[in-house]
Each structure stands twice: as C-alpha cells, then as structure tokens.
Amino acid sequence: MPAKRPVRIANCSGFYGDRLAAAREMVEGGPIDVLTGDYLAELTMLILWKSRLKDPSAGYARTFLTQMEQVLGTCLERGIKVVSNAGGLNPSGLAAEIAALSERLGLGAKVSWVDGDDISDRITDLIADGHPLANLDTGQPLAEAGVKPITANAYLGGFGIAEALAEGADVVVCGRVTDASLVVGPAAWWHGWGRDEYDRLAGGVVAGHVIECGPQATGGNYSWLEEVTDRRYPGFPIAEVAEDGSSVITKHADTGGLVSVGTVTAQLLYEIAQPAYANPDAVAHFDTIELAQEGGDRVRISGVRGTPPPSELKVALNYMGGYRNSMTLVLTGLDIGAKAAWAEQELFSILGGKERFAEVDVHLARFDREDSPDNELATAHLKITVKDPDPKKVGRTFSNATMELALGGYAGFHTTTPPSAESAFGVYWPTLVPASAVRHRVVLPDGSERVIPHLGQGGIPGDQPSAVRAPAPASDSTVRAPLGRLCAARSGDKGGNANVGLYTRDDASFEWLASYLDLARFRELLPEAAELEVRRYELPNLRALNFVVIGLLGTGVASSTRPDPQAKGLGEYLRSRHVDIPASLISKEKR
Numbered sequence: 001m002p003a004k005r006p007v008r009i010a011n012c013s014g015f016y017g018d019r020l021a022a023a024r025e026m027v028e029g030g031p032i033d034v035l036t037g038d039y040l041a042e043l044t045m046l047i048l049w050k051s052r053l054k055d056p057s058a059g060y061a062r063t064f065l066t067q068m069e070q071v072l073g074t075c076l077e078r079g080i081k082v083v084s085n086a087g088g089l090n091p092s093g094l095a096a097e098i099a100a101l102s103e104r105l106g107l108g109a110k111v112s113w114v115d116g117d118d119i120s121d122r123i124t125d126l127i128a129d130g131h132p133l134a135n136l137d138t139g140q141p142l143a144e145a146g147v148k149p150i151t152a153n154a155y156l157g158g159f160g161i162a163e164a165l166a167e168g169a170d171v172v173v174c175g176r177v178t179d180a181s182l183v184v185g186p187a188a189w190w191h192g193w194g195r196d197e198y199d200r201l202a203g204g205v206v207a208g209h210v211i212e213c214g215p216q217a218t219g220g221n222y223s224w225l226e227e228v229t230d231r232r233y234p235g236f237p238i239a240e241v242a243e244d245g246s247s248v249i250t251k252h253a254d255t256g257g258l259v260s261v262g263t264v265t266a267q268l269l270y271e272i273a274q275p276a277y278a279n280p281d282a283v284a285h286f287d288t289i290e291l292a293q294e295g296g297d298r299v300r301i302s303g304v305r306g307t308p309p310p311s312e313l314k315v316a317l318n319y320m321g322g323y324r325n326s327m328t329l330v331l332t333g334l335d336i337g338a339k340a341a342w343a344e345q346e347l348f349s350i351l352g353g354k355e356r357f358a359e360v361d362v363h364l365a366r367f368d369r370e371d372s373p374d375n376e377l378a379t380a381h382l383k384i385t386v387k388d389p390d391p392k393k394v395g396r397t398f399s400n401a402t403m404e405l406a407l408g409g410y411a412g413f414h415t416t417t418p419p420s421a422e423s424a425f426g427v428y429w430p431t432l433v434p435a436s437a438v439r440h441r442v443v444l445p446d447g448s449e450r451v452i453p454h455l456g457q458g459g460i461p462g463d464q465p466s467a468v469r470a471p472a473p474a475s476d477s478t479v480r481a482p483l484g485r486l487c488a489a490r491s492g493d494k495g496g497n498a499n500v501g502l503y504t505r506d507d508a509s510f511e512w513l514a515s516y517l518d519l520a521r522f523r524e525l526l527p528e529a530a531e532l533e534v535r536r537y538e539l540p541n542l543r544a545l546n547f548v549v550i551g552l553l554g555t556g557v558a559s560s561t562r563p564d565p566q567a568k569g570l571g572e573y574l575r576s577r578h579v580d581i582p583a584s585l586i587s588k589e590k591r
Contacts, residue, residue, distance in 0.1 A: 006240040006248070007190040009183050009207070013037035013084075014214035016044045016061045022214065022236050023067035027074050029252035032238065033190070035075065036182040037084040038212045039064060042316050042495060043557050045151045045176070046426040048088040049318070059090035060173075065097055068171070069105075072098075076107055076170060083161055083182050087173040089151065091115050092443070095173045109171055110445035112164035116438060117176040119315065120152040126437060133317070136430040137496060137550060147319040150426070154313040154433055157280030158204070159195065160442035160452045161185025167444045176316065178279050180208030187241040188281075195281070195455050202284035202306025203245025205277065209284075210249050210267050210301070211237040216490075217249060217267040218297075219257030221568075223488035223575060232256025246302040248294060259297040262488060262505070265542050269501025271492040273548050274537055276461035280313060280435070280454065282306040283461055287539050311456035312432040321427035321559050322358060323391040325420060327402045329382040332412040333368075336380045339410035340364045343382055346409055350401045357394065359387040361561040381416070385561045387425070395422040428495045428556030465535045477583040483525070484575025485586055487513060491571035496560075498552040498567035500574060503544035509585050510543035516579070522547055525577045526570075 010032040012022040016039040026035055039061040052059035064086035075082055087094045095113040102109035119126070123142070127133060132141035142149075153176035162185045164172045172185075184204040187193065193200050210217050215234035222228060235255025240248040249264050251257065268286065275287040283306060290303035331339045344362055354360045365381045372378040384402075386394045399419035406413055435454035443449045483502075486509050491500035502517070504510045523530050526549070533550040557565045564570065 004191055004243055006242040007034065007187055008032045008238055008240050009034045009036060009186055009211070010238045011036050011038070011211040011214050011236050012067065013039055013064075014212065014216065015039065015041060016047065016063065018214060019233075020063060020066060024070045026236055026252070027071045027078075027080060029235070029255065032080055034081045034083060034186040035071070036186070036211075037064065037067070037086060038179050038182060039084065039086040040088060040176060042318065042428045045089065045153060045316060046318050046558055049151050052089055057090070057093055060088045060094035061086035064094065065101065068098055069101060072102060072109060072171075073105060073107055076109055081165055081169070081186065082171040083174070083186055084172075085174040085177050085179075085182060087113060087115070087175045089118065089175065091173045091175045095443075098171055098173065110169050111171045111173065112167070112169035112443060112445050114156065114160040114164065114172065114174040114177060114440070114442050116441040117153045117156050119154055119433065119438065120149055123149055123152060126433060131433060131437065133315070133431045133433065136432065142317075142429065142431065145429075147427075149317050149319050149429070152315055152317040154315045154438045155280060156313070156438070156440050157181050157309070157452075157454070158183075158185030158188055159281065160440055162189040163442050163450055163452065164444060165189040169445050179212035180205040180279055181281070183208030183211065183239055183241065184279070184281050190241075191243045198282045198306030198308060199304065200245035200306070201282035203247060203301070203304040204241060205279045205282060205284040205306070206268070206286070206289060206301055206304050207239040207241050207247040207249070209277070210264055211239050213267060213270065215257060216270065217263055218251050218259050219263055221490065222258070222263055222266060223484065223490075223572065224262055227260065227262065228258045230256045230258065234258070245304060246300065249299045249301065250297055259299055261291045261293050261299055264291055264299045264301070265503050265544065266488060266490040266501070268542060269490045269503065269544055269546055271494055271499060272501070272546060273494065273499060273535070274461070275539055278310055278314075278461055280309050280456070282309055287541055289541055291542070308457040309455070310459055310461070311435055312459065313435045313438055313454070315431045315433050317429040317431055318426045318558075319429065321425050321555065322387055322389040323394050323422040324385060324387045324425050324559075325394040325398050325422045326383060326385040326561075327399050327419070328416040329384070329402065329405070330412075330414050330416060331380045331382060331410065332375070333378050336364075336366065336368055340380070340382045342410055343405060344384070346405060347384065347402060350404055351398065357386045357388045361385040363561070363563070365563065383563070391422045426556070426558040428558065430495050465537060478580040479583045479586055480578055481581050481586055482575060483577050483579050484572070486581055487575065489571025489575050491567050491569070493553055493557055493566040494548075495556045496551055496553045498549045498570055499546060500549075500567070500571045501544050501546045502571070502574065503542055505543070507543065510540065512582060512585060514538055514540075514545060517545060525574055525579075528552060
C-alpha cells in the first residue's frame with residue numbers, strides 16, 4: 001500500500017494574544033489539512049488562573065473562540081481539522097463553548113477534548129505517596145519550600161489528539177499538552193503511526209517545535225535581517241509531515257517573511273537545553289536533524305532519530321510568591337553614580353530600611369552619554385523593585401515614598417511613571433511526576449471517554465554538556481568586530497533559566513566558533529552569568545552552539561526583575577559584543 005501524502009499542518013498562534021487574523025489567513029490562504037494553535041506558556045497558566053478566580057467558567061484562551069467564529073464553517077466545509085491547547089485550565093468549558101458556537105451557526109461540528117494534565121488537587125497525595133516533586137533546577141523538594149501550588153499541569157503527549165481525530169472529531173481542545181503534541185497527534189492520526197515508531201514520532205516533535213511559535217520560523221525575530229527582503233508581516237508556518245516523519249517547513253504563497261535553513265535553525269534552537277529533547281511520545285535527538293533548502297520558502301527536515309520517551313512527565317507548577325512594585329527614577333547629566341547612591345539611601349531611609357522587605361532589587365541602567373547633543377541621551381534609569389508577602393508594604397506606601405525625593409533629592413529628579421499600586425506575582429516550579437500518576441483522558445464527540453496509556457521507559461535524558469575543544473590555531477590576521485557579523489542567534493526562557501543558541505552559515509565559521517566560544521569566553525561576553533552555572537552543548541549538524549544559563553531569570557518570568565524577563569534580547573546582546581575574528585572568515589563590508 002503506497003504511503004499517504006504528507007499532511008499539511010498549519011499554525012495560527014504562538015501565544016495567548018498572538019495575531020487574531022492568523023486563523024482566517026491560514027484557512028483561506030491555501031490548502032491545509034489541520035489548523036493548530038499554541039496558546040500556553042508557564043506565565044499563561046497564571047493568567048488563566050486569575051481569570052478563573054473572577055469567573056469559574058473561564059480559564060481558557062477566549063481569543064480562540066473569536067477565531068473559531070471566523071473559520072469554523074470554512075474548516076468543516078473543506079475538511080480541515082482544528083487542534084489547539086487553548087483549553088488551558090478548562091478544556092471542557094472551551095469545548096462546550098465551541099459546541100454552542102457551532103450550534104448557533106448551524107454547523108454541527110463534532111468537538112472533543114483532552115484533559116488529565118491538571119494535578120493541582122492531588123499534590124498532597126502525590127507527596128504522601130513518595131513523589132517529592134523536587135524543583136528540576138535546585139533539587140529542593142516541594143514540601144520543604146512551604147508553598148501552596150495554585151496551578152500544576154503535567155505535559156501530555158499527542159495520542160489523545162490522535163484518538164479524537166480517529167473517532168471523527170472536527171475540533172480537538174486540549175489543556176497542557178506539549179507544544180509539539182499539536183503536530184505529533186495529527187501526524188500520528190493521519191499516517192497511522194504506532195506508539196513505538198520513535199523516529200517518526202521524533203520527526204513530528206521536531207516539526208511541531210519549529211511551527212509552534214508561529215512566524216518565528218518564517219522570518220520573525222530573525223538575526224540576519226538583510227535576508228528577509230519581503231518585510232510584510234510574515235506568513236504563519238506550515239509543516240508538511242511525511243509518513244516517514246520527515247517534513248517540509250513552508251508558508252502560504254504571497255505572504256511576507258522567509259523560510260530558509262537559517263530561519264528554521266533559529267527556531268530549532270529556541271528554548272531548548274540538551275540535544276536530547278524529551279517529549280511524552282518520544283525523545284527527539286536534535287543532534288541528528290538534517291536541514292536542506294528545497295526551493296523558495298521550503299526547508300526539508302530529515303534524519304531525525306528518536307528513542308523511547310521517559311517514564312516521568314514534566315510538570316509546570318506555579319505558586320503565589322507575594323506582591324511586588326517597581327518605580328524607575330530618571331537621573332540626568334553629571335554625577336550619575338553619586339545621584340543613584342543618594343536616591344537609594346534616601347528612599348530606604350524614608351521607608352525604614354531595606355530589611356523591611358522580603359526582597360529588594362536595585363538596578364542602574366546607564367544610557368547616558370557624555371556631552372550629549374540630546375537631553376534624553378544624557379539620562380540613566382534607576383529601577384527599584386520591592387517584593388513582600390504583605391501587599392501594604394509594597395503598594396502605595398512604597399511608590400508614594402519615591403515622590404518625597406521630588407523636592408528633597410538629587411537634582412533633576414523625575415520618574416518614568418506616576419506612583420503605582422502593588423501587583424501579585426507568581427513563581428514557576430518545574431518538576432517531574434511519574435506518568436503512571438497522570439490520567440491522560442480524551443472525551444470523544446459522542447461523550448464517551450478513553451484513557452491513553454503512557455509507554456515511557458527510563459528517566460529524563462541528560463546529555464552531558466559538550467567537552468571543551470582544543471583552541472583554534474592562531475590566525476595570522478584577526479579583525480575586531482561584533483560576534484554577530486559571523487553568527488545569528490535565538491534566545492528565550494525556560495522558567496528561571498535562559499538559553500541562547502548561536503549558529504553560523506558555513507562549516508569554517510562554526511569550527512572557529514566552537515573552538516573559540518568556551519564557557520570562560522561566554523561568561524566574559526555575558527557578565528551576568530559570571531557566578532551562574534552555564535551548560536554548553538554543540539550541535540554540529542546545525543552549525544550551532546547552545547548555552548543554558550541556570551537561574552539567570554530567577555524563578556521565572558512572572559517574578560523576574562530583569563529588564564528582559566524572558567531573555568528575548570539575550571542572543572542579540574551577545575551578537576553585539578566585539579571579539580577577535582579571523583579576517584579570512586569575515587568580509588570587509590561586515591567589519
């Protein structure tokens with residue numbers, strides 16, 4: 001029997017709040033078989049929890065309903081399946097809303113949903129059963145932390161989705177499945193993949209990882225801007241997944257952006273750690289990926305090797321960390337350091353001392369230039385953040401106190417915002433739970449339900465960081481230039497950790513980069529990482545290095561005090577740092 005044609009799986013969302021028109025653009029822009037959308041992140045679960053506090057029937061991505069109202073009829077007419085994790089904390093509630101929408105529009109859509117990921121009400125029992133739910137970064141057991149989780153969701157695989165599609169579902173709503181599962185599930189259904197076909201499943205994981213963040217695979221957030229000659233908003237990506245697990249990444253014709261080996265490489269490096277990328281259906285080994293440009297806006301992914309999934313599932317757990325507030329003081333002209341020191345001393349004297357707060361963060365950002373021809377370019381920002389379990393301490397009591405410096409503080413005092421109230425913040429706690437303790441359930445269109453067994457084996461893979469290479473032979477001629485004249489980058493967050501992938505266009509440049517950029521030099525280029533654990537991985541097949549900086553973002557984006565709490569600009573900062581590059585590797589116009 002000949003293999004089925006590749007399934008065309010399109011993405012229309014990379015986060016909750018992404019381009020609203022993308023669903024209609026993907027459905028109407030050309031032929032697709034499946035429309036997917038990723039709406040969840042660690043921070044999103046906190047947002048949805050807050051919305052559910054106000055309305056118990058909420059807890060899902062409401063924008064998905066708006067999109068479905070625009071495209072559901074067309075999807076049913078053309079046989080396009082819809083798969084999304086927009087269900088968040090309430091997949092059954094969103095499924096009911098879609099069913100009601102379908103009825104109101106006279107469409108008769110068959111709706112299914114996947115749940116079982118939410119284990120928040122079982123934390124005490126899990127700990128009592130001997131599962132410590134230890135923090136993956138610190139090793140601390142949850143019970144020792146003395147915190148009460150408000151969300152706890154295990155990452156599920158794609159076979160609940162495949163089961164729903166096999167039973168005729170038109171729309172499958174999920175809770176916290178992995179981002180890649182939104183592609184693995186439809187591909188497994190379309191091609192009839194078995195649970196033990198790990199190479200095929202791993203290929204699906206890789207394709208899913210590439211398209212999960214929408215236009216980041218098609219020219220968005222791309223370092224080599226000069227390559228993106230079509231500056232219209234990038235078309236959202238499509239993965240044409242073949243029966244053998246290989247895929248082609250593309251986009252609809254006559255849309256903006258670019259699909260190239262470079263743009264796909266960038267997305268492959270986004271928010272990863274070791275090359276062994278664990279998912280509930282297979283471990284995809286990113287050091288086996290092969291990329292090839294197959295034509296205009298078409299990149300083939302092949303060669304992906306997979307191994308059995310681990311017997312544990314990752315859990316994204318969040319708890320309330322307390323309350324926070326920030327004020328940013330503007331300092332202008334001369335004596336910036338002295339002004340900042342006085343402002344800090346004076347403010348905390350008014351407030352009764354730093355020790356009154358659970359946590360204080362003071363950061364002076366120097367934008368100022370000497371003899372600046374522009375007033376704004378003569379300024380620096382002093383950002384002061386306080387955190388505490390008591391909202392009164394960090395509310396207007398704090399922010400109003402800064403106003404006492406207006407007439408009695410340093411010369412030129414002003415702030416970027418008026419005094420503000422406190423806000424609650426959450427803390428992210430990554431952990432593991434045995435898959436056997438999670439009930440992966442799919443509710444089929446006829447109302448019946450099935451439990452999807454997990455077939456994992458062994459522990460979470462932990463590739464050893466790459467060994468330090470021998471130094472590159474000394475070059476007779478080097479050029480002092482930005483590192484980014486030779487390599488591109490993509491960076492992001494994984495809870496409290498940051499990753500940055502750096503990659504080159506050719507083998508010679510990669511050989512130099514891999515021998516030059518060891519951990520010591522990385523820390524020189526990123527002083528923030530000087531006292532932090534940094535893990536370095538090589539992916540020669542992608543001409544890439546991946547660095548993971550443990551704890552750079554504190555306890556996650558919701559609580560981070562960094563100006564860039566998700567490390568989105570970290571890669572571009574590293575590219576801006578000047579290093580000595582062999583002259584033979586860099587053209588004169590790029591020096």
